[in-house]
Amino acid sequence: MNKPNKISIIGVGLLGGSLALALKRKRGVRVVGWNHRASSRRKASRVVKVARSFDQAVQGADIILLSSHSASIAAALRQILPFLDKQTLVMDVSSVKGNVVAEALRIPGIEKHFVPCHPMAGKEKSGPSHADPALYEGRTVFLTPLPKTSPKLLKRAAQFWKSVGALPLVMDPLGHDRQVALTSHLPHLLAATLVSLYGRQQKKTPLLGRAVGSGFRDFTRIASGNPQMWSDIVEMNSRELRPLLSTFRENLAILERNLGKGRPSFWRSFFNNARSVRERL
Amino acid sequence: MNKPNKISIIGVGLLGGSLALALKRKRGVRVVGWNHRASSRRKASRVVKVARSFDQAVQGADIILLSSHSASIAAALRQILPFLDKQTLVMDVSSVKGNVVAEALRIPGIEKHFVPCHPMAGKEKSGPSHADPALYEGRTVFLTPLPKTSPKLLKRAAQFWKSVGALPLVMDPLGHDRQVALTSHLPHLLAATLVSLYGRQQKKTPLLGRAVGSGFRDFTRIASGNPQMWSDIVEMNSRELRPLLSTFRENLAILERNLGKGRPSFWRSFFNNARSVRERL
Numbered sequence: 177m178n179k180p181n182k183i184s185i186i187g188v189g190l191l192g193g194s195l196a197l198a199l200k201r202k203r204g205v206r207v208v209g210w211n212h213r214a215s216s217r218r219k220a221s222r223v224v225k226v227a228r229s230f231d232q233a234v235q236g237a238d239i240i241l242l243s244s245h246s247a248s249i250a251a252a253l254r255q256i257l258p259f260l261d262k263q264t265l266v267m268d269v270s271s272v273k274g275n276v277v278a279e280a281l282r283i284p285g286i287e288k289h290f291v292p293c294h295p296m297a298g299k300e301k302s303g304p305s306h307a308d309p310a311l312y313e314g315r316t317v318f319l320t321p322l323p324k325t326s327p328k329l330l331k332r333a334a335q336f337w338k339s340v341g342a343l344p345l346v347m348d349p350l351g352h353d354r355q356v357a358l359t360s361h362l363p364h365l366l367a368a369t370l371v372s373l374y375g376r377q378q379k380k381t382p383l384l385g386r387a388v389g390s391g392f393r394d395f396t397r398i399a400s401g402n403p404q405m406w407s408d409i410v411e412m413n414s415r416e417l418r419p420l421l422s423t424f425r426e427n428l429a430i431l432e433r434n435l436g437k438g439r440p441s442f443w444r445s446f447f448n449n450a451r452s453v454r455e456r457l
Numbered sequence: 458m459n460k461p462n463k464i465s466i467i468g469v470g471l472l473g474g475s476l477a478l479a480l481k482r483k484r485g486v487r488v489v490g491w492n493h494r495a496s497s498r499r500k501a502s503r504v505v506k507v508a509r510s511f512d513q514a515v516q517g518a519d520i521i522l523l524s525s526h527s528a529s530i531a532a533a534l535r536q537i538l539p540f541l542d543k544q545t546l547v548m549d550v551s552s553v554k555g556n557v558v559a560e561a562l563r564i565p566g567i568e569k570h571f572v573p574c575h576p577m578a579g580k581e582k583s584g585p586s587h588a589d590p591a592l593y594e595g596r597t598v599f600l601t602p603l604p605k606t607s608p609k610l611l612k613r614a615a616q617f618w619k620s621v622g623a624l625p626l627v628m629d630p631l632g633h634d635r636q637v638a639l640t641s642h643l644p645h646l647l648a649a650t651l652v653s654l655y656g657r658q659q660k661k662t663p664l665l666g667r668a669v670g671s672g673f674r675d676f677t678r679i680a681s682g683n684p685q686m687w688s689d690i691v692e693m694n695s696r697e698l699r700p701l702l703s704t705f706r707e708n709l710a711i712l713e714r715n716l717g718k719g720r721p722s723f724w725r726s727f728f729n730n731a732r733s734v735r736e737r738l
Binding site: 318352355363378385389393397406407422428444448 | 669702736
Protein backbone atom coordinates (compact mmCIF):
# COMPACT_ATOMS: atom_id res chain seq x y z
CA MET A 177 0.00 0.00 0.00
CA ASN A 178 1.12 3.59 -0.66
CA LYS A 179 2.24 4.41 2.82
CA PRO A 180 -0.12 7.16 3.86
CA ASN A 181 1.36 9.98 5.77
CA LYS A 182 -1.86 11.43 6.98
CA ILE A 183 -5.18 9.69 7.50
CA SER A 184 -8.13 11.89 8.43
CA ILE A 185 -11.18 10.49 10.10
CA ILE A 186 -14.15 12.79 9.83
CA GLY A 187 -16.77 11.63 12.30
CA VAL A 188 -15.04 9.76 15.11
CA GLY A 189 -17.76 7.49 16.48
CA LEU A 190 -17.68 3.73 16.95
CA LEU A 191 -16.53 2.95 13.39
CA GLY A 192 -14.17 5.92 12.99
CA GLY A 193 -12.79 5.51 16.49
CA SER A 194 -12.13 1.82 15.93
CA LEU A 195 -10.28 2.64 12.71
CA ALA A 196 -8.22 5.23 14.57
CA LEU A 197 -7.23 2.68 17.19
CA ALA A 198 -6.36 0.07 14.54
CA LEU A 199 -4.32 2.57 12.50
CA LYS A 200 -2.44 4.03 15.44
CA ARG A 201 -0.66 0.68 15.80
CA LYS A 202 0.98 1.11 12.40
CA ARG A 203 4.26 2.78 11.51
CA GLY A 204 4.54 5.77 9.19
CA VAL A 205 0.92 6.73 9.70
CA ARG A 206 -0.41 9.91 11.22
CA VAL A 207 -4.07 9.80 12.15
CA VAL A 208 -6.10 12.91 12.86
CA GLY A 209 -9.77 13.09 13.72
CA TRP A 210 -12.54 15.61 13.49
CA ASN A 211 -16.11 15.86 14.66
CA HIS A 212 -18.33 18.81 13.88
CA ARG A 213 -19.66 19.13 17.41
CA ALA A 214 -17.30 20.31 20.14
CA SER A 215 -18.71 17.80 22.62
CA SER A 216 -18.04 14.97 20.14
CA ARG A 217 -14.50 16.24 19.60
CA ARG A 218 -13.87 15.97 23.33
CA LYS A 219 -15.02 12.33 23.32
CA ALA A 220 -12.99 11.64 20.17
CA SER A 221 -9.83 13.00 21.78
CA ARG A 222 -9.63 9.86 23.94
CA VAL A 223 -8.93 7.67 20.93
CA VAL A 224 -7.32 9.98 18.33
CA LYS A 225 -5.47 13.26 17.97
CA VAL A 226 -8.14 15.82 17.14
CA ALA A 227 -7.26 18.55 14.62
CA ARG A 228 -7.59 22.21 15.56
CA SER A 229 -10.04 22.87 12.76
CA PHE A 230 -11.90 21.07 10.00
CA ASP A 231 -9.55 22.60 7.42
CA GLN A 232 -6.51 21.37 9.30
CA ALA A 233 -8.09 17.94 9.65
CA VAL A 234 -8.49 17.37 5.91
CA GLN A 235 -5.69 19.51 4.39
CA GLY A 236 -2.96 17.39 2.80
CA ALA A 237 -4.55 14.09 3.78
CA ASP A 238 -3.57 10.96 1.88
CA ILE A 239 -6.73 9.25 2.99
CA ILE A 240 -9.97 10.74 4.28
CA LEU A 241 -12.52 8.50 5.94
CA LEU A 242 -16.04 9.88 6.13
CA SER A 243 -17.46 8.02 9.06
CA SER A 244 -21.04 9.22 9.25
CA HIS A 245 -24.53 8.16 8.13
CA SER A 246 -25.49 7.54 4.50
CA ALA A 247 -27.66 10.65 4.42
CA SER A 248 -24.73 12.94 5.23
CA ILE A 249 -22.13 11.64 2.77
CA ALA A 250 -22.98 13.84 -0.23
CA ALA A 251 -22.71 17.02 1.86
CA ALA A 252 -19.46 15.83 3.37
CA LEU A 253 -17.99 15.13 -0.08
CA ARG A 254 -18.80 18.67 -1.22
CA GLN A 255 -17.30 20.05 1.96
CA ILE A 256 -13.95 18.29 1.56
CA LEU A 257 -13.70 18.74 -2.23
CA PRO A 258 -11.67 22.01 -2.11
CA PHE A 259 -9.08 20.39 0.16
CA LEU A 260 -8.31 17.27 -1.88
CA ASP A 261 -4.79 16.72 -3.20
CA LYS A 262 -4.28 14.85 -6.44
CA GLN A 263 -3.63 11.57 -4.66
CA THR A 264 -6.22 11.83 -1.86
CA LEU A 265 -8.32 8.70 -1.44
CA VAL A 266 -11.74 9.29 0.13
CA MET A 267 -13.90 6.51 1.57
CA ASP A 268 -17.05 6.34 3.60
CA VAL A 269 -18.37 3.55 5.83
CA SER A 270 -22.13 4.04 5.50
CA SER A 271 -24.68 1.24 5.18
CA VAL A 272 -26.63 2.11 2.03
CA LYS A 273 -24.67 2.63 -1.18
CA GLY A 274 -27.10 3.25 -4.06
CA ASN A 275 -28.01 6.78 -2.98
CA VAL A 276 -24.45 7.62 -1.98
CA VAL A 277 -23.18 6.61 -5.43
CA ALA A 278 -26.02 8.46 -7.22
CA GLU A 279 -25.30 11.63 -5.27
CA ALA A 280 -21.53 11.34 -5.71
CA LEU A 281 -22.01 11.17 -9.48
CA ARG A 282 -23.36 14.72 -9.33
CA ILE A 283 -20.13 16.03 -7.78
CA PRO A 284 -17.66 16.78 -10.60
CA GLY A 285 -14.21 15.28 -10.12
CA ILE A 286 -15.07 13.23 -7.03
CA GLU A 287 -14.69 9.93 -8.94
CA LYS A 288 -10.90 10.48 -8.94
CA HIS A 289 -10.95 10.26 -5.13
CA PHE A 290 -14.02 8.59 -3.73
CA VAL A 291 -14.53 4.87 -3.23
CA PRO A 292 -17.79 4.17 -1.37
CA CYS A 293 -17.31 1.48 1.27
CA HIS A 294 -19.39 -0.40 3.80
CA PRO A 295 -17.71 -2.53 6.45
CA MET A 296 -19.89 -5.28 7.92
CA ALA A 297 -18.73 -4.33 11.36
CA GLY A 298 -20.45 -2.62 14.24
CA LYS A 299 -22.02 -2.93 17.63
CA GLU A 300 -25.29 -1.78 19.08
CA LYS A 301 -23.39 0.68 21.26
CA SER A 302 -22.24 3.78 19.43
CA GLY A 303 -19.63 6.40 20.16
CA PRO A 304 -15.83 6.35 20.37
CA SER A 305 -15.91 5.09 23.97
CA HIS A 306 -16.90 1.67 22.55
CA ALA A 307 -14.19 1.76 19.87
CA ASP A 308 -12.23 -1.45 19.41
CA PRO A 309 -9.03 -1.79 17.35
CA ALA A 310 -10.06 -5.35 16.38
CA LEU A 311 -13.52 -4.33 15.13
CA TYR A 312 -12.63 -4.90 11.45
CA GLU A 313 -10.63 -8.08 11.80
CA GLY A 314 -12.03 -10.76 9.53
CA ARG A 315 -15.01 -8.61 8.55
CA THR A 316 -16.16 -8.11 4.98
CA VAL A 317 -15.95 -4.55 3.65
CA PHE A 318 -18.02 -3.90 0.55
CA LEU A 319 -16.44 -1.55 -1.99
CA THR A 320 -18.97 -0.15 -4.46
CA PRO A 321 -16.90 1.93 -6.91
CA LEU A 322 -18.27 4.64 -9.16
CA PRO A 323 -18.44 3.81 -12.90
CA LYS A 324 -15.19 5.70 -13.60
CA THR A 325 -13.23 4.67 -10.52
CA SER A 326 -9.70 3.71 -11.63
CA PRO A 327 -8.46 0.21 -10.83
CA LYS A 328 -5.52 1.83 -9.05
CA LEU A 329 -7.72 3.84 -6.68
CA LEU A 330 -9.90 0.81 -6.02
CA LYS A 331 -6.79 -1.22 -5.21
CA ARG A 332 -5.58 1.42 -2.74
CA ALA A 333 -8.97 1.30 -1.02
CA ALA A 334 -8.87 -2.51 -0.84
CA GLN A 335 -5.33 -2.44 0.56
CA PHE A 336 -6.32 0.08 3.19
CA TRP A 337 -9.02 -2.27 4.48
CA LYS A 338 -6.70 -5.25 4.39
CA SER A 339 -4.26 -3.28 6.53
CA VAL A 340 -6.81 -3.22 9.37
CA GLY A 341 -7.59 -6.91 8.97
CA ALA A 342 -10.77 -6.61 6.91
CA LEU A 343 -11.76 -8.58 3.78
CA PRO A 344 -12.60 -6.21 0.91
CA LEU A 345 -15.20 -7.29 -1.64
CA VAL A 346 -16.12 -5.25 -4.72
CA MET A 347 -19.82 -5.18 -5.52
CA ASP A 348 -22.24 -3.01 -7.48
CA PRO A 349 -24.09 -0.59 -5.20
CA LEU A 350 -27.59 -1.90 -5.87
CA GLY A 351 -26.52 -5.51 -5.40
CA HIS A 352 -25.01 -4.43 -2.10
CA ASP A 353 -28.19 -2.65 -1.02
CA ARG A 354 -30.31 -5.68 -1.88
CA GLN A 355 -28.08 -7.97 0.15
CA VAL A 356 -27.91 -5.84 3.29
CA ALA A 357 -31.67 -5.22 3.06
CA LEU A 358 -32.05 -8.94 3.74
CA THR A 359 -29.18 -9.54 6.16
CA SER A 360 -29.30 -6.32 8.14
CA HIS A 361 -32.16 -3.90 7.48
CA LEU A 362 -35.07 -6.37 7.46
CA PRO A 363 -33.90 -8.11 10.68
CA HIS A 364 -33.63 -4.69 12.27
CA LEU A 365 -37.22 -3.87 11.33
CA LEU A 366 -38.41 -7.25 12.62
CA ALA A 367 -36.59 -6.90 15.93
CA ALA A 368 -37.85 -3.34 16.42
CA THR A 369 -41.41 -4.39 15.56
CA LEU A 370 -41.33 -7.27 18.02
CA VAL A 371 -39.88 -5.10 20.77
CA SER A 372 -42.56 -2.47 20.14
CA LEU A 373 -45.27 -5.11 20.35
CA TYR A 374 -43.69 -6.42 23.53
CA GLY A 375 -43.64 -2.89 24.98
CA ARG A 376 -47.35 -2.43 24.34
CA GLN A 377 -48.23 -5.82 25.86
CA GLN A 378 -46.00 -5.27 28.83
CA LYS A 379 -47.97 -2.18 29.81
CA LYS A 380 -51.04 -4.41 30.15
CA THR A 381 -49.28 -7.43 31.69
CA PRO A 382 -46.30 -6.27 33.75
CA LEU A 383 -45.19 -9.86 34.50
CA LEU A 384 -44.42 -10.30 30.80
CA GLY A 385 -40.81 -9.42 31.55
CA ARG A 386 -40.49 -12.66 33.48
CA ALA A 387 -41.10 -14.59 30.25
CA VAL A 388 -38.07 -13.02 28.59
CA GLY A 389 -35.20 -15.45 28.10
CA SER A 390 -31.84 -15.34 26.40
CA GLY A 391 -33.41 -16.12 23.02
CA PHE A 392 -35.54 -12.97 23.15
CA ARG A 393 -32.53 -10.94 24.21
CA ASP A 394 -30.39 -12.22 21.35
CA PHE A 395 -33.20 -11.76 18.87
CA THR A 396 -33.90 -8.16 19.86
CA ARG A 397 -30.35 -6.97 20.54
CA ILE A 398 -30.15 -5.11 17.22
CA ALA A 399 -33.20 -3.03 18.20
CA SER A 400 -30.87 -1.02 20.47
CA GLY A 401 -29.24 0.62 17.45
CA ASN A 402 -29.08 4.39 16.98
CA PRO A 403 -32.58 5.60 15.96
CA GLN A 404 -31.37 8.44 13.75
CA MET A 405 -28.98 6.17 11.88
CA TRP A 406 -31.64 3.52 11.36
CA SER A 407 -34.17 6.08 10.27
CA ASP A 408 -31.70 7.19 7.58
CA ILE A 409 -30.98 3.62 6.56
CA VAL A 410 -34.58 2.51 6.05
CA GLU A 411 -35.41 5.73 4.22
CA MET A 412 -32.41 5.39 1.91
CA ASN A 413 -32.95 1.71 1.24
CA SER A 414 -36.73 1.77 1.01
CA ARG A 415 -36.70 0.61 -2.61
CA GLU A 416 -35.16 -2.73 -1.59
CA LEU A 417 -36.94 -2.99 1.74
CA ARG A 418 -40.51 -2.63 0.52
CA PRO A 419 -40.69 -5.73 -1.67
CA LEU A 420 -38.72 -7.67 0.92
CA LEU A 421 -41.12 -6.74 3.72
CA SER A 422 -43.96 -7.74 1.46
CA THR A 423 -42.38 -11.15 0.74
CA PHE A 424 -41.73 -11.65 4.43
CA ARG A 425 -45.35 -10.89 5.30
CA GLU A 426 -46.50 -13.40 2.70
CA ASN A 427 -44.19 -16.02 4.19
CA LEU A 428 -45.70 -15.36 7.61
CA ALA A 429 -49.17 -15.71 6.15
CA ILE A 430 -48.23 -19.19 4.92
CA LEU A 431 -47.23 -20.13 8.45
CA GLU A 432 -50.46 -18.70 9.80
CA ARG A 433 -52.48 -20.83 7.41
CA ASN A 434 -50.65 -23.95 8.55
CA LEU A 435 -51.05 -23.30 12.29
CA GLY A 436 -53.48 -25.48 14.20
CA LYS A 437 -54.22 -27.68 11.21
CA GLY A 438 -52.45 -30.78 12.51
CA ARG A 439 -49.63 -30.60 9.99
CA PRO A 440 -46.55 -31.74 11.88
CA SER A 441 -44.68 -32.66 8.71
CA PHE A 442 -45.05 -29.10 7.39
CA TRP A 443 -43.57 -27.74 10.59
CA ARG A 444 -40.79 -30.29 10.90
CA SER A 445 -39.66 -29.59 7.38
CA PHE A 446 -39.89 -25.82 7.95
CA PHE A 447 -37.79 -25.96 11.12
CA ASN A 448 -35.39 -28.57 9.71
CA ASN A 449 -34.67 -26.37 6.73
CA ALA A 450 -34.19 -23.28 8.92
CA ARG A 451 -31.79 -25.11 11.21
CA SER A 452 -29.71 -26.47 8.38
CA VAL A 453 -29.41 -23.02 6.76
CA ARG A 454 -28.54 -21.44 10.12
CA GLU A 455 -25.87 -24.02 10.82
CA ARG A 456 -24.18 -23.36 7.48
CA LEU A 457 -23.89 -19.60 8.18
CA MET B 458 -37.70 -28.24 51.54
CA ASN B 459 -38.69 -31.84 52.29
CA LYS B 460 -35.32 -33.42 51.73
CA PRO B 461 -35.91 -35.70 48.79
CA ASN B 462 -34.26 -39.02 48.91
CA LYS B 463 -34.70 -39.90 45.28
CA ILE B 464 -35.13 -37.59 42.33
CA SER B 465 -35.88 -39.22 38.99
CA ILE B 466 -35.21 -37.43 35.75
CA ILE B 467 -37.10 -39.00 32.86
CA GLY B 468 -35.60 -37.66 29.65
CA VAL B 469 -32.03 -36.61 30.31
CA GLY B 470 -31.37 -34.01 27.63
CA LEU B 471 -30.13 -30.46 28.03
CA LEU B 472 -32.73 -29.47 30.63
CA GLY B 473 -32.81 -32.77 32.50
CA GLY B 474 -29.05 -33.15 32.37
CA SER B 475 -28.52 -29.64 33.71
CA LEU B 476 -30.91 -30.39 36.58
CA ALA B 477 -28.98 -33.59 37.31
CA LEU B 478 -25.71 -31.68 37.48
CA ALA B 479 -27.22 -28.98 39.71
CA LEU B 480 -28.80 -31.56 42.04
CA LYS B 481 -25.74 -33.78 42.31
CA ARG B 482 -24.04 -30.97 44.23
CA LYS B 483 -26.54 -31.29 47.07
CA ARG B 484 -26.40 -33.50 50.14
CA GLY B 485 -29.01 -36.12 50.91
CA VAL B 486 -30.18 -36.31 47.34
CA ARG B 487 -29.99 -39.32 45.07
CA VAL B 488 -30.54 -38.56 41.41
CA VAL B 489 -31.32 -41.22 38.83
CA GLY B 490 -31.98 -40.73 35.17
CA TRP B 491 -33.76 -42.58 32.41
CA ASN B 492 -34.11 -42.22 28.68
CA HIS B 493 -36.26 -44.51 26.61
CA ARG B 494 -33.65 -45.01 23.91
CA ALA B 495 -30.54 -47.03 24.75
CA SER B 496 -28.32 -44.62 22.81
CA SER B 497 -29.72 -41.69 24.82
CA ARG B 498 -29.12 -43.59 28.06
CA ARG B 499 -25.47 -43.97 27.14
CA LYS B 500 -25.16 -40.21 26.61
CA ALA B 501 -27.08 -39.54 29.82
CA SER B 502 -24.72 -41.74 31.82
CA ARG B 503 -22.03 -39.05 31.53
CA VAL B 504 -24.03 -36.67 33.73
CA VAL B 505 -26.24 -38.88 35.90
CA LYS B 506 -26.55 -42.40 37.26
CA VAL B 507 -28.85 -44.20 34.84
CA ALA B 508 -31.34 -46.68 36.29
CA ARG B 509 -31.39 -50.29 35.11
CA SER B 510 -34.99 -50.03 33.96
CA PHE B 511 -37.80 -47.53 33.68
CA ASP B 512 -39.55 -49.15 36.64
CA GLN B 513 -36.45 -48.86 38.77
CA ALA B 514 -36.02 -45.23 37.69
CA VAL B 515 -39.42 -44.09 38.94
CA GLN B 516 -40.15 -46.56 41.77
CA GLY B 517 -40.14 -44.88 45.18
CA ALA B 518 -39.17 -41.47 43.81
CA ASP B 519 -39.85 -38.40 45.93
CA ILE B 520 -39.69 -36.21 42.86
CA ILE B 521 -40.08 -37.15 39.20
CA LEU B 522 -39.07 -34.66 36.54
CA LEU B 523 -40.53 -35.29 33.09
CA SER B 524 -38.04 -33.59 30.88
CA SER B 525 -39.48 -34.03 27.42
CA HIS B 526 -41.57 -32.10 24.89
CA SER B 527 -45.07 -30.79 25.60
CA ALA B 528 -46.63 -33.32 23.24
CA SER B 529 -45.27 -36.27 25.23
CA ILE B 530 -46.23 -35.23 28.77
CA ALA B 531 -49.71 -36.78 28.93
CA ALA B 532 -48.40 -40.19 27.85
CA ALA B 533 -45.55 -39.94 30.35
CA LEU B 534 -47.97 -39.10 33.18
CA ARG B 535 -50.03 -42.20 32.40
CA GLN B 536 -46.89 -44.28 32.26
CA ILE B 537 -45.61 -43.24 35.69
CA LEU B 538 -49.02 -43.21 37.39
CA PRO B 539 -48.82 -46.82 38.72
CA PHE B 540 -45.45 -46.10 40.35
CA LEU B 541 -46.35 -42.98 42.31
CA ASP B 542 -46.09 -43.02 46.09
CA LYS B 543 -48.42 -40.87 48.13
CA GLN B 544 -45.87 -38.10 48.47
CA THR B 545 -44.40 -38.16 44.95
CA LEU B 546 -44.16 -34.74 43.33
CA VAL B 547 -44.18 -34.80 39.52
CA MET B 548 -43.12 -31.86 37.38
CA ASP B 549 -42.44 -31.30 33.72
CA VAL B 550 -40.36 -28.62 31.99
CA SER B 551 -42.19 -28.25 28.69
CA SER B 552 -42.86 -24.96 26.91
CA VAL B 553 -46.62 -24.98 26.34
CA LYS B 554 -48.88 -25.45 29.35
CA GLY B 555 -52.52 -25.13 28.27
CA ASN B 556 -52.64 -28.50 26.52
CA VAL B 557 -50.55 -30.20 29.19
CA VAL B 558 -52.96 -29.03 31.89
CA ALA B 559 -56.04 -29.97 29.83
CA GLU B 560 -54.67 -33.47 29.23
CA ALA B 561 -53.59 -33.91 32.84
CA LEU B 562 -57.13 -33.14 33.99
CA ARG B 563 -58.24 -36.30 32.21
CA ILE B 564 -55.90 -38.47 34.30
CA PRO B 565 -57.65 -39.33 37.58
CA GLY B 566 -55.59 -38.66 40.69
CA ILE B 567 -52.71 -36.92 38.93
CA GLU B 568 -53.60 -33.56 40.53
CA LYS B 569 -52.27 -34.89 43.84
CA HIS B 570 -48.81 -35.20 42.26
CA PHE B 571 -48.38 -33.12 39.15
CA VAL B 572 -47.32 -29.47 39.02
CA PRO B 573 -46.75 -28.36 35.40
CA CYS B 574 -43.62 -26.21 35.14
CA HIS B 575 -41.75 -24.31 32.48
CA PRO B 576 -38.28 -22.97 33.19
CA MET B 577 -37.21 -20.02 30.99
CA ALA B 578 -33.86 -21.67 30.49
CA GLY B 579 -32.29 -23.35 27.52
CA LYS B 580 -29.78 -23.20 24.75
CA GLU B 581 -29.96 -23.84 21.05
CA LYS B 582 -27.78 -26.90 21.53
CA SER B 583 -29.64 -29.88 22.89
CA GLY B 584 -28.54 -33.08 24.58
CA PRO B 585 -26.89 -33.87 27.93
CA SER B 586 -23.42 -33.12 26.55
CA HIS B 587 -24.36 -29.39 26.71
CA ALA B 588 -25.76 -29.69 30.24
CA ASP B 589 -24.75 -26.93 32.63
CA PRO B 590 -25.33 -27.00 36.40
CA ALA B 591 -25.83 -23.21 36.36
CA LEU B 592 -28.49 -23.30 33.63
CA TYR B 593 -31.33 -22.43 36.02
CA GLU B 594 -29.60 -19.81 38.12
CA GLY B 595 -31.61 -16.62 38.17
CA ARG B 596 -34.08 -17.95 35.59
CA THR B 597 -37.83 -17.70 35.96
CA VAL B 598 -39.70 -20.99 36.21
CA PHE B 599 -43.42 -20.76 35.52
CA LEU B 600 -45.60 -23.03 37.67
CA THR B 601 -49.08 -23.52 36.23
CA PRO B 602 -50.92 -25.63 38.81
CA LEU B 603 -54.06 -27.65 38.13
CA PRO B 604 -57.32 -26.30 39.63
CA LYS B 605 -57.09 -28.73 42.56
CA THR B 606 -53.36 -28.56 43.22
CA SER B 607 -52.82 -28.24 46.98
CA PRO B 608 -50.88 -25.22 48.25
CA LYS B 609 -48.50 -27.65 49.94
CA LEU B 610 -47.64 -29.45 46.71
CA LEU B 611 -47.23 -26.15 44.89
CA LYS B 612 -44.89 -24.96 47.64
CA ARG B 613 -42.77 -28.10 47.34
CA ALA B 614 -42.46 -27.50 43.61
CA ALA B 615 -41.47 -23.86 44.17
CA GLN B 616 -38.88 -24.86 46.74
CA PHE B 617 -37.42 -27.45 44.42
CA TRP B 618 -36.78 -24.78 41.77
CA LYS B 619 -35.35 -22.37 44.33
CA SER B 620 -32.92 -25.09 45.37
CA VAL B 621 -31.35 -25.00 41.89
CA GLY B 622 -31.23 -21.20 41.85
CA ALA B 623 -34.36 -20.54 39.81
CA LEU B 624 -37.14 -18.01 40.49
CA PRO B 625 -40.54 -19.73 40.58
CA LEU B 626 -43.60 -17.78 39.45
CA VAL B 627 -47.15 -19.13 39.59
CA MET B 628 -49.31 -18.32 36.59
CA ASP B 629 -52.44 -19.66 34.94
CA PRO B 630 -51.61 -21.92 31.98
CA LEU B 631 -53.27 -19.81 29.30
CA GLY B 632 -51.66 -16.60 30.57
CA HIS B 633 -48.35 -18.43 30.41
CA ASP B 634 -48.97 -19.63 26.87
CA ARG B 635 -49.92 -16.14 25.73
CA GLN B 636 -46.75 -14.67 27.21
CA VAL B 637 -44.32 -17.20 25.77
CA ALA B 638 -46.08 -16.98 22.40
CA LEU B 639 -44.82 -13.40 22.29
CA THR B 640 -41.42 -13.75 23.96
CA SER B 641 -40.37 -17.13 22.60
CA HIS B 642 -42.56 -18.78 19.96
CA LEU B 643 -43.18 -15.79 17.69
CA PRO B 644 -39.47 -14.78 17.66
CA HIS B 645 -38.65 -18.36 16.78
CA LEU B 646 -41.04 -18.29 13.81
CA LEU B 647 -39.62 -14.94 12.66
CA ALA B 648 -36.02 -16.11 12.89
CA ALA B 649 -36.80 -19.36 11.07
CA THR B 650 -38.71 -17.48 8.36
CA LEU B 651 -35.86 -15.05 7.82
CA VAL B 652 -33.30 -17.82 7.70
CA SER B 653 -35.43 -19.73 5.18
CA LEU B 654 -35.72 -16.61 3.01
CA TYR B 655 -31.98 -16.12 3.31
CA GLY B 656 -31.40 -19.74 2.27
CA ARG B 657 -33.50 -19.31 -0.89
CA GLN B 658 -31.75 -16.06 -1.83
CA GLN B 659 -28.34 -17.47 -1.14
CA LYS B 660 -28.83 -20.18 -3.73
CA LYS B 661 -29.23 -17.41 -6.33
CA THR B 662 -26.54 -15.07 -4.97
CA PRO B 663 -23.78 -17.10 -3.31
CA LEU B 664 -21.95 -13.96 -2.12
CA LEU B 665 -24.89 -13.18 0.17
CA GLY B 666 -23.02 -14.90 2.98
CA ARG B 667 -20.47 -12.09 2.92
CA ALA B 668 -23.21 -9.65 3.98
CA VAL B 669 -23.89 -11.59 7.18
CA GLY B 670 -22.71 -9.79 10.29
CA SER B 671 -22.98 -10.37 14.00
CA GLY B 672 -26.46 -8.81 14.08
CA PHE B 673 -27.83 -11.44 11.68
CA ARG B 674 -26.16 -14.19 13.67
CA ASP B 675 -27.64 -13.00 16.97
CA PHE B 676 -31.04 -12.53 15.40
CA THR B 677 -31.17 -15.99 13.86
CA ARG B 678 -29.47 -17.99 16.61
CA ILE B 679 -32.77 -19.37 17.91
CA ALA B 680 -33.49 -20.88 14.48
CA SER B 681 -30.99 -23.62 15.37
CA GLY B 682 -33.43 -25.14 17.85
CA ASN B 683 -34.58 -28.74 17.68
CA PRO B 684 -37.08 -29.06 14.79
CA GLN B 685 -39.22 -31.75 16.42
CA MET B 686 -39.50 -29.78 19.64
CA TRP B 687 -40.42 -26.59 17.82
CA SER B 688 -42.92 -28.39 15.64
CA ASP B 689 -44.63 -29.62 18.83
CA ILE B 690 -44.51 -26.16 20.38
CA VAL B 691 -46.12 -24.28 17.52
CA GLU B 692 -48.77 -26.95 17.07
CA MET B 693 -49.61 -26.95 20.77
CA ASN B 694 -49.66 -23.18 21.06
CA SER B 695 -51.32 -22.42 17.75
CA ARG B 696 -54.32 -20.80 19.43
CA GLU B 697 -52.12 -18.04 20.85
CA LEU B 698 -49.75 -17.88 17.91
CA ARG B 699 -52.29 -17.31 15.15
CA PRO B 700 -53.68 -13.95 16.32
CA LEU B 701 -50.18 -12.86 17.29
CA LEU B 702 -48.78 -13.63 13.85
CA SER B 703 -51.68 -11.76 12.36
CA THR B 704 -51.01 -8.70 14.55
CA PHE B 705 -47.34 -8.86 13.68
CA ARG B 706 -48.10 -8.96 9.95
CA GLU B 707 -50.34 -5.92 10.34
CA ASN B 708 -47.57 -4.08 12.17
CA LEU B 709 -45.20 -4.86 9.30
CA ALA B 710 -47.79 -3.60 6.82
CA ILE B 711 -47.79 -0.26 8.67
CA LEU B 712 -44.02 -0.05 8.23
CA GLU B 713 -44.34 -0.95 4.57
CA ARG B 714 -46.83 1.88 4.02
CA ASN B 715 -44.43 4.35 5.62
CA LEU B 716 -41.37 3.30 3.63
CA GLY B 717 -40.11 5.65 0.96
CA LYS B 718 -42.64 8.35 1.83
CA GLY B 719 -40.13 10.80 3.31
CA ARG B 720 -41.38 10.37 6.87
CA PRO B 721 -38.24 10.57 9.02
CA SER B 722 -40.21 11.50 12.13
CA PHE B 723 -42.29 8.31 11.86
CA TRP B 724 -39.11 6.25 11.68
CA ARG B 725 -37.23 8.10 14.41
CA SER B 726 -40.12 7.66 16.80
CA PHE B 727 -40.48 3.98 15.83
CA PHE B 728 -36.79 3.25 16.43
CA ASN B 729 -36.61 5.46 19.53
CA ASN B 730 -39.47 3.58 21.11
CA ALA B 731 -37.96 0.19 20.21
CA ARG B 732 -34.61 1.16 21.66
CA SER B 733 -36.07 2.41 24.90
CA VAL B 734 -38.14 -0.77 25.37
CA ARG B 735 -35.12 -2.95 24.54
CA GLU B 736 -32.92 -1.11 27.00
CA ARG B 737 -35.41 -1.66 29.81
CA LEU B 738 -35.47 -5.45 29.27
